Amino acid sequence: QVQLVESGGGLVQAGGSLRLSCAASGRTFSGYSMGWFRQAPGNEREFVGIISWSTGTTNYADSVKGRFTISRDNAKSTLYLQMNNLKPEDTALYYCAARLGGLVFRAPRDYPYWGQGTQVTVSS
DSSP, X not given: OOXXXXXXXXXXXXXXXXXXXXXXXXXXXXXXXXXXXXXXXXXXXEEEEEEETTTOOEEEOTTTTTTEEEEEEXXXXXXXXXXXXOOGGGOEEEEEEEEESOTTOOSGGGOOEEOOOEEEEEEO
């Protein structure tokens, strides 16, 4: 059973940084893609970025490109989301998700495995 557990959220001022972690367990993730999504109150869950667990190749939403970086540590089976130059509009509940396959999957419905989310609040 795949389990994903996010951590690292919190309150930060605009322009600040946070690093989110997602501890993954339950199987080996070779061949999987790991996505980060976020959902603000009243909004739909939206794609933030994705990484291939095997190759480390990444892809990002335009809204975070150049500010956010996804990485993974295979030995720790942990996914990271480094968020720099945070803006108030980045405030949301952030989720990691997993699925078998490549980097083309950006819709939440494409992901069968989800963490519980970690809250990020950016004050102006």
